Amino acid sequence: MTVTYVIDGAGITGLDDFWDRIGEAVNGPGGYFGRGLDAFADCLRGGFGTPDDGRFVIEWRDHAASARALGHAETARRLDERLPRVHPSNRARVEREIAEARAGRGPTLFGRLVSIITETAGPEALRLR
Incomplete structure (x- = not known):
């Protein structure tokens, strides 16, 4: 069942x-x-x-x-919250993801x-x- x-x-x-x-x-x-x-x-x-x-x-x-x-605005907000805690080697990638989400693009x-x-x-x- x-x-x-x-x-x-x-x-x-x-x-x-x-x-x-x-x-x-x-x-x-x-x-x-x-x-x-x-x-x-x-x-x-x-x-x-x-x-x-x-x-x-x-x-x-x-x-x-x-x-x-749970669209781009919430995605950008969550990434913004996470950004201060990411490893420095991942910071640029997360910043790009934030920019994409704010532009209404990406996952x-x-x-x-x-x-x-x-x-x-x-x-x-x-x-x-």
């Missing part, structure tokens, strides 16, 4: 909201299911609330609203989350509604 976790994308206003929603969808009120991209990928691999057999689906309702909220957090889900749990593990 496949378990379905539903995320209401209409209420997501930023990445912190996504972490709250996915945590609650999988593990109930106040639940945790990653609060960073690497931690999220780890959680998708199992042992953090999903079935042991790996048979689950994340149904992301109103994903278009989430795509806007977005929404796209990264979708990629993480489909690459880690498989394409059948995500339903965008």
